[in-house]
Amino acid sequence: MAAAVVASSRIQKTFSRTQAEGRAAFVAYLCAGDPDLETSLAACRTVIENGVDVLELGVPFSDPLADGVTNQLAAQRALRAGIGRKQVFELVRRIRAEFSELPIVLYTYYNLVFANGIDDYVREARAAGVDGLLTLDLPPEEAGELSAACEEQGLQTVFIVAPTTPAERVTRIVECTTGFIYYVSREGVTGTRDSLVAGLGEAVAKIKARTTLPVVVGFGISKREHVQVVGTVADGVVVGSLLVGTIADNIGSTERVCAALAEQMRELSPGLVRS
Numbered sequence: 001m002a003a004a005v006v007a008s009s010r011i012q013k014t015f016s017r018t019q020a021e022g023r024a025a026f027v028a029y030l031c032a033g034d035p036d037l038e039t040s041l042a043a044c045r046t047v048i049e050n051g052v053d054v055l056e057l058g059v060p061f062s063d064p065l066a067d068g069v070t071n072q073l074a075a076q077r078a079l080r081a082g083i084g085r086k087q088v089f090e091l092v093r094r095i096r097a098e099f100s101e102l103p104i105v106l107y108t109y110y111n112l113v114f115a116n117g118i119d120d121y122v123r124e125a126r127a128a129g130v131d132g133l134l135t136l137d138l139p140p141e142e143a144g145e146l147s148a149a150c151e152e153q154g155l156q157t158v159f160i161v162a163p164t165t166p167a168e169r170v171t172r173i174v175e176c177t178t179g180f181i182y183y184v185s186r187e188g189v190t191g192t193r194d195s196l197v198a199g200l201g202e203a204v205a206k207i208k209a210r211t212t213l214p215v216v217v218g219f220g221i222s223k224r225e226h227v228q229v230v231g232t233v234a235d236g237v238v239v240g241s242l243l244v245g246t247i248a249d250n251i252g253s254t255e256r257v258c259a260a261l262a263e264q265m266r267e268l269s270p271g272l273v274r275s
């Protein structure tokens with residue numbers, strides 16, 4: 001299949017599969033190259049082999065304004081390890097070589113895309129094996145050039161809907177999205193929380209009433225019961241800081257990082273299997 005078709009089919013195919021299995025997809029976020037390239041590859045491999053259906057890879061950035069402390073520290077570790085555009089795409093290539101069907105979505109701040117030239121960045125991402133791109137600080141209304149480059153290269157777009165997004169803007173965001181919608185379940189930044197916000201089901205239902213695209217939910221999801229609850233209303237459940245924090249807690253030993261991540265996935269992912 002042409003590159004464009006393959007890219008789009010990985011994301012759609014995965015959500016179709018999990019829907020057919022009667023469950024939400026498990027979406028994991030890890031910062032690319034945290035704490036170094038080899039450990040990051042081993043960490044990605046571990047969470048994929050233990051139940052992750054979609055991998056979100058964060059591109060390390062010096063000013064990650066949407067991220068809480070855990071993700072900020074991960075970005076700092078990766079930057080200290082010399083992780084730049086070249087290393088991020090090398091990591092994607094190596095993951096792609098081992099997992100041909102796994103959707104990989106790059107989470108980046110727009111500065112990193114714009115600075116390198118939008119067309120070149122999108123082309124290189126697609127060639128490395130990226131399926132989708134979420135530019136965290138780029139509103140869809142200003143993403144025309146990027147969306148055009150993604151369409152040309154067969155990369156799918158992911159855009160964010162927040163609790164504060166007005167209904168008419170949700171429609172605009174959906175129109176600009178070709179991969180899936182990311183619903184940020186709470187205001188503020190990323191980071192584990194003790195409890196889920198109230199009214200999540202209604203909020204996701206309002207978005208799903210306006211699109212047939214998959215809607216994934218993230219921010220604060222860090223316990224099996226969170227995963228179970230969110231998994232009943234969303235097409236995908238995103239866990240980031242909990243996993244990123246596990247890497248931070250086991251820095252220095254790739255073996256310990258992987259064992260702890262595997263344990264965490266064993267604890268969380270059964271939450272998605274609907275009896």
Ligand SMILES: O=P(O)(O)OC[C@@H](O)[C@@H](O)c1c[nH]c2ccccc12
Pocket residue numbers: 029056058066067071107136184189190191192218219220221238239240241242
């Ligand atoms: O870390 P949490 O609270 O589990 O949330 C996922 C989040 O880390 C991941 O999806 C993400 C990382 N950086 C972001 C910036 C904006 C939106 C989402 C993200």
